[in-house]
Amino acid sequence: MNKRDIHIFSNGFLLTVLIWVFAAFLFGFIRAWGNESLPAFERILPFEFSRFILQLTILGLATGIPFSIIDYLLDRRWFQKQKYWHIILIKTIIQVLIAVFSVSI
Secondary structure (H helix, E strand, C coil), X not given: CCHHHHHHHHCCHHHHHHXXXXXXXXXXXXXXXXXXXXXXXXXXXXXXXXXXXXXXXXXXXXXXXXXXXXXXXXXXXXXXXXXXXXXXXXXXXXXXXXXXXXXXX
16 A cells, blocks of 8 residues: 555545445335334335345445545545535536436446
């Protein structure tokens, strides 16, 4: 690992990915075991548990890694010197594209 790789991980890259994996697991478990107070979240058991865990991990990684990379790349001085509405517009477009891509996996 060179100095730049260590810098990427020290900026919260790994933490962001882990949080997205945790969020995917939280959603998956609520969806799988249901919530009686919310009719949209009906219980969908039985299912294959190992496949379920693999799918949730892939969903978390497919969402977390691109978001982390984009946050790292867009946190540059040249990008932050742009007009505020440019920053909001570009980040919104990129994040919507990432969300659509990660759900389609």
